[in-house]
Amino acid sequence: MPRAGLNAQIVVREAARLVDEVGYHRLTLAALANRLGVALPSLYKHIKGAEALAQQLSTLATAEIAEEMTTAAAGRSGEDALRAAAAAYRSYARRHPGRYPATQRVPDPADPAHLAAGERAVGVVYAILRGYGIDGDAAVDGVRMFRAAVHGFVSLEAAGDFGLPRELDSSFDQMIAALGVAFRSWPAPGPA
Missing domain, CATH: 1.10.10.60 (Homeodomain-like)
Known part of the structure; x- marks a missing residue:
């Protein structure tokens, strides 16, 4: 029982x-x-087992990080929204070092709650990119760029793999500023 x-x-x-x-x-x-x-x-x-638990844990963690990013970016635009969403992402990874890796699992198409959480997480970044005039396939590239940069940074930070003598917050701020510059200067789509 x-x-x-x-x-x-x-x-x-x-x-x-x-x-x-x-x-x-x-x-x-x-x-x-x-x-x-x-x-x-x-x-x-x-x-049902370890795999089912990992799936449900990923759903939970993805929903949590999506909520934090959404709340942080709400009412903001441009680099202000970009900085807020990135800071929320990093903060979540720092506060939840065990849950954070679960957010990197690709949502299971058979799990509507996981799909919705994943869509909400990337939806925040898509909304920010629309503010830069980036949409369509270019927005997919922008989402991947955001994720690669911020996930790479927080993963290296969590592993203690930044050994150079510079304060990490400054490096993170510079990285986000560089993303903002990249998004502001995003190339227009070429002819179809």
């Missing part, structure tokens, strides 16, 4: 807290069951 009050949402939320403590790649169903005070077989009443 499942533990009273335990459900899939509680299991995923507790998994999110656990990965922030132990790291995304160190999450096991056994550790989660122990944390929840249930036997491992009991956990399967709420979650």
Whole structure:
């Protein structure tokens, strides 16, 4: 019999807290069951397995980072919106070092909640790019550029891989300013 009050949402939320403590790649169903005070077989009443848990954790984390980026960029435009969204992204990665890697999972087309969370996350960046006059296929390139830059920075920062003697906030600010310059000078689309 499942533990009273335990459900899939509680299991995923507790998994999110656990990965922030132990790291995304160190999450096991056994550790989660122990944390929840249930036997491992009991956990399967709420979650289908490790892959299903990873999927649901990704959905949760993607929705969270999308919400933070959306809130930060709301009412802003141009470089102000770009800076706010990037800062929210970085802040989320710093506060949730275990959850953040889950945001990098490609949404499962069979999971409407995950798709919606992913669309909302990239939608923030698409909206910012529209403010720069970038849309269509060029916007896809811009979203990829934003993600590669900001994800690369926060991943290197989390791993402690910046060894040069310069304050990281200054480097992050310069990177976002450079993205703003790139987006302001985005080449017009060529002939079709």
